[in-house]
Amino acid sequence: MSAPLVAVEHLGKVFRLGEIHRDWLAGLAGRLRGRPRPGLPPCLRALDDVNFSVGEGEVFGLVGANGAGKSTLLKILAGITDPTSGRAVLRGRIASLLEVGTGFHPELTGRENVFLNGTILGLRRREIAEEYDRIVDFAGIEKFMDTPVKRYSSGMRVRLAFAVAAHLRPEILLIDEVLAVGDVAFQRKCLGAMKDVAGGGRTVLFVSHNMAAVGSLCHRALMLRQGQVAAIGPANDVIQTYIRSAEAAHVRDGQGYVALHDRLPAAEHMQVVLQAARLTDDQERPVSIVRVGDTLRMDVQVAGLNRFPAAVVGFTVRSIFDQKIFHFNTAMAGGFDAAGRHPAESVRIEIPDLPLVAGSYAADLQVFEPAGRWIDRVDEALRFDVVESDLYGHGYRGETREGLIAVRGECRIALREEAPRESAP
Amino acid sequence: MAKGNMVYVRRPRTGWFDLALGELWDYRDLLATLVWRNLTVRYKQSALGIAWAILKPVMQMVVFSVVFGRMANLPSDGIPYPVFLYAGLLPWTYFSTTITSGTGSLLAGGTMIDKVYFPRMILPFSYLFTSLIDLALALLVLFGMMAWYRADVAFGPQMLLFPVFLVPAVTFAGGLSLWLSAAAVRWRDIHHLVPYLLQIGMFVTPVVYAVKLLPARFQWLLQLNPMTGVVEGFRWSLLGKPVEGWGMMAGGFGLALLLLVSGMVYFRRVERTLADIL
Numbered sequence: 018m019s020a021p022l023v024a025v026e027h028l029g030k031v032f033r034l035g036e037i038h039r040d041w042l043a044g045l046a047g048r049l050r051g052r053p054r055p056g057l058p059p060c061l062r063a064l065d066d067v068n069f070s071v072g073e074g075e076v077f078g079l080v081g082a083n084g085a086g087k088s089t090l091l092k093i094l095a096g097i098t099d100p101t102s103g104r105a106v107l108r109g110r111i112a113s114l115l116e117v118g119t120g121f122h123p124e125l126t127g128r129e130n131v132f133l134n135g136t137i138l139g140l141r142r143r144e145i146a147e148e149y150d151r152i153v154d155f156a157g158i159e160k161f162m163d164t165p166v167k168r169y170s171s172g173m174r175v176r177l178a179f180a181v182a183a184h185l186r187p188e189i190l191l192i193d194e195v196l197a198v199g200d201v202a203f204q205r206k207c208l209g210a211m212k213d214v215a216g217g218g219r220t221v222l223f224v225s226h227n228m229a230a231v232g233s234l235c236h237r238a239l240m241l242r243q244g245q246v247a248a249i250g251p252a253n254d255v256i257q258t259y260i261r262s263a264e265a266a267h268v269r270d271g272q273g274y275v276a277l278h279d280r281l282p283a284a285e286h287m288q289v290v291l292q293a294a295r296l297t298d299d300q301e302r303p304v305s306i307v308r309v310g311d312t313l314r315m316d317v318q319v320a321g322l323n324r325f326p327a328a329v330v331g332f333t334v335r336s337i338f339d340q341k342i343f344h345f346n347t348a349m350a351g352g353f354d355a356a357g358r359h360p361a362e363s364v365r366i367e368i369p370d371l372p373l374v375a376g377s378y379a380a381d382l383q384v385f386e387p388a389g390r391w392i393d394r395v396d397e398a399l400r401f402d403v404v405e406s407d408l409y410g411h412g413y414r415g416e417t418r419e420g421l422i423a424v425r426g427e428c429r430i431a432l433r434e435e436a437p438r439e440s441a442p
Numbered sequence: 443m444a445k446g447n448m449v450y451v452r453r454p455r456t457g458w459f460d461l462a463l464g465e466l467w468d469y470r471d472l473l474a475t476l477v478w479r480n481l482t483v484r485y486k487q488s489a490l491g492i493a494w495a496i497l498k499p500v501m502q503m504v505v506f507s508v509v510f511g512r513m514a515n516l517p518s519d520g521i522p523y524p525v526f527l528y529a530g531l532l533p534w535t536y537f538s539t540t541i542t543s544g545t546g547s548l549l550a551g552g553t554m555i556d557k558v559y560f561p562r563m564i565l566p567f568s569y570l571f572t573s574l575i576d577l578a579l580a581l582l583v584l585f586g587m588m589a590w591y592r593a594d595v596a597f598g599p600q601m602l603l604f605p606v607f608l609v610p611a612v613t614f615a616g617g618l619s620l621w622l623s624a625a626a627v628r629w630r631d632i633h634h635l636v637p638y639l640l641q642i643g644m645f646v647t648p649v650v651y652a653v654k655l656l657p658a659r660f661q662w663l664l665q666l667n668p669m670t671g672v673v674e675g676f677r678w679s680l681l682g683k684p685v686e687g688w689g690m691m692a693g694g695f696g697l698a699l700l701l702l703v704s705g706m707v708y709f710r711r712v713e714r715t716l717a718d719i720l
Contacts, residue, residue: 032718093452096559098717104453111450116557122479124486133479136472137558165486 020108021070022189022220023077023094027103030064030089030244063089065244066103071220071237076211078231078238078252079224080259085241087224091115091191094222109188109220112138116193117178123167127158127177130166134181148184155206156180183210193224208234228256228306228404229375256404260306273303274318277382277395290328290384290393292318292361296401305399308406309375309423313368315399317382323358325384328392330364333381334373335397342373342421348387372422375405455714461706466561476568480543481575495576496583499535503528506650516651519683522594525587529680530649530673532580533607537615537669538640540573544619545636548627552720562713563706566619570612577608588680596682607675614668614698620705624712627719648673653687665690668698 064086071077079087092098094105095113120137121130131152135145145152153159156176158169166174192211211221211234225231231238231252238255240248248258274293282289294317298304307313315332322328331346345368347353379400384393408423485491503524510516511523518526547565548555555562588595626632644650647669653661664670671691677683 092717096450096452097556099454099714100452101454104451107450107452108448110448111559113558116553119557120551120554122483124483125479129479129482133475136469136475137554137560139469139560140471142471142475 021072022075022108023071023105023222025067025069025094025103025105028064028067028090028093028100028105029062029102030086030093030098031101032061032063063244064093064100064241067241067244067246069239069246069249071222073220074216074218075237076221076223076235078235078255079222079241080226080228080231080238080255081241081247084243086244087241088115088193089244090241091193091222091224095191107189110139110186111189111191112182112185112187113191114138114182114193115191117175117182119178121166121174121178124165126165127162127169131162131177131181134178138182138185140185145181152177152180152184155183155210179207179210183207188219190219190221192221194226226402227377228259228402229377232256232375232404260304260404273297274316275399277398278320280395283394284391287391288321288393290319290321290325291382291395291398292320294318294380294382294398296399304401306402306404307371308404309371309373310406310408310425311371313371315366315380317364317366318361319364319384320361322362322384323360325386325392326356326358327387328384329387330366331383331385332366332398333383335379335381336376336421340421342378346383370425371403372424373403374421374423375403377402458707458711461710462561466563469561469564472560473564473568473571476564477571477575480568480572484572492579495579499528499531499580500583502535503531506531510650517655519652519654519677520594521677521681521683522591525584525591525595525681526652526677526683527650528584528587529676530647532577532584533611533672533676534644534647534649534669535580536573536577537611537672538644539576540569540615541618541622541640542636543569543572544615545622545626545632547619548623548716548720555720556717562716563620563709566623566709567616569619570616573615574608574612584680595680598682600679600682602679604676604679607672607679610668610675610695610698611672613695613702614672617698617701617703617705620709621701624705624709627712627716643669661687662690666694666697668694671695 067086067090079090081087089098091113092115093100094107095111095115097113097115120134122133125133131149132142132145136142153162156173156179158173158176161169161173166177169177190211208230211223221234223231223235235252237250238252239246240255240259248255273295275295276293278289278292280289294315295303296305296307297314297316298307299312299314317330317332319330322330329346329348329352331344331348333344334342336342345366347364347366350366377400379397381396382394382398383391385391409425481492485494488494490497506527507524511518511527516523544566547569548562551565554560555565622632622636646664647667648655648664653664653670653674656664665687671694674683674685674687674691678685
């Protein structure tokens with residue numbers, strides 16, 4: 018077997034926390050007055066003895082909670098920062114795409130930025146000139162190439178930037194979360210471009226929070242937890258481990274609740290009623306990832322709702338493109354008994370047969386009077402991913418990312434009673 | 443992304459003299475693109491555009507001619523003060539604009555440094571060449587002035603030699619930019635300091651006065667300043683002004699060279715942790 022394209026051995030990285038020299042003069046004055054010299058700032062072990070290797074033509078996913086060390090690992094591989102211990106060997110041309118449109122300058126035109134961005138990514142001007150027409154074609158904004166980028170919409174900027182990156186010809190491509198931007202059609206184009214890169218025998222290392230993308234793109238994956246390798250193996254197995262791990266979302270307590278009480282009311286006349294919220298699976302285990310067609314079960318802890326006996330608790334699910342997909346509330350579900358309410362309660366809402374396609378979503382929580390007056394609201398209180406499943410029960414693995422919702426249906430086929438009419442003479 | 447069949451090893455770096463000059467050469471297209479970006483961005487959305495490269499030193503020349511030439515009556519070695527001043531002001535302006543923009547180049551390029559790898563030295567170096575383009579434009583005015591004052595200018599073959607004196611200027615500005623830009627990442631104080639250092643620098647360089655203003659026993663100190671050699675060299679080649687103290691000025695060039703090499707070593711040290719502390 019040939020040597021792996023990427024070989025990582027005992028890689029470690031330590032960050033020093035705290036400011037580098039917070040006001041040296043003030044510190045000196047303090048010491049003269051007898052205050053003790055501050056000790057060395059604490060250290061953070063961002064990566065700790067990480068080992069893995071990636072072969073030719075492999076698409077390798079890196080998953081893990083925020084702060085698990087994924088981006089640090091990519092930065093070390095890209096050469097942006099040095100490791101503190103261990104080493105990584107990479108064989109071949111490297112291109113890193115840790116951000117879309119690095120170095121884009123708002124005052125320069127689209128054309129000028131293509132050359133700027135391309136040379137920053139390591140292309141020669143001649144290579145960019147050769148690819149220029151294809152880049153513009155891929156981005157689909159040829160009319161705006163002579164307009165300064167500051168007049169572009171953010172979507173146009175992303176299109177142009179990814180178009181440049183898609184035309185790099187690296188042997189090793191390092192990508193960090195670039196699929197979280199752009200509209201659905203363009204996202205699909207990007208996914209296709211990434212598949213092409215992998216199909217051409219090149220190696221891709223891909224960091225993402227989008228389990229659906231990792232699942233459909235990657236052969237193998239690695240899960241990091243606090244800088245250490247928590248799981249490595251076939252992508253689907255690692256995703257399963259990640260889904261089951263309680264840390265897969267933002268800050269949660271032991272029971273998987275995201276705290277919501279520590280904030281000011283959204284407006285002056287509003288109250289802080291929403292205390293905490295979580296998602297669980299059908300066995301009461303907290304989750305942040307559900308499968309298409311499963312039950313979405315939400316627990317919302319509230320305080321002081323007894324003062325508003327008629328209040329409605331609801332939530333709106335939005336896509337990562339801020340598109341509202343559906344709203345559901347307790348009034349729709351039939352409401353509660355208004356009598357005998359308590360100061361501290363927990364509300365459970367269930368959506369059976371979740372009709373969302375695979376992707377990342379956010380839920381806004383709301384409490385309001387039936388007449389529509391707001392009592393409390395928290396936008397993006399919960400974030401969750403939906404991953405593909407065997408929705409139709411017979412192993413269908415075709416296109417399920419088309420559109421916004423996933424529906425089930427039936428079909429029949431029968432012989433028509435009337436024979437097809439002959440074409441008119 | 444460098445050439446094919448390459449092996450990259452990422453590990454803690456420890457050496458002192460790994461200057462990676464070959465890599466700098468591989469990224470020459472990025473250098474060219476940045477030089478041109480600095481220039482375009484600086485003059486975008488201004489009505490006069492690149493004409494400012496000429497207007498700025500000309501306006502300075504007019505003000506200084508009145509203050510130092512007319513009112514203070516500073517010596518100019520027998521050459522009409524405005525043209526004497528302008529020939530010195532041009533290399534000095536080159537030096538000070540390069541240092542000012544070079545010092546902030548790493549902080550300004552922070553998002554790029556954090557997201558993609560390229561030899562970071564390219565950022566301060568790009569301003570060395572951007573300012574050279576400004577200088578070339580401002581030189582046109584100098585040639586015009588030489589024609590106007592042609593009675594006082596000694597035309598001769600030495601005129602073709604003036605670009606030689608850009609070598610110490612680029613060397614000195616490059617070395618100082620490397621030191622200052624790398625240090626400014628750790629100590630933001632540098633940004634407050636640089637404008638004053640440059641102001642002092644202009645007065646310890648014979649820009650607005652002639653070297654002989656100083657007592658003879660102190661002149662060698664002035665000549666050790668690498669910019670003295672540049673300014674005097676410009677006046678010698680373009681205006682035909684007799685110049686003394688070439689030996690000391692060659693020593694000044696040696697100092698500039700030393701600054702450049704040590705600056706590269708220091709810069710490469712800081713570069714390792716640049717993305718972490720920016």
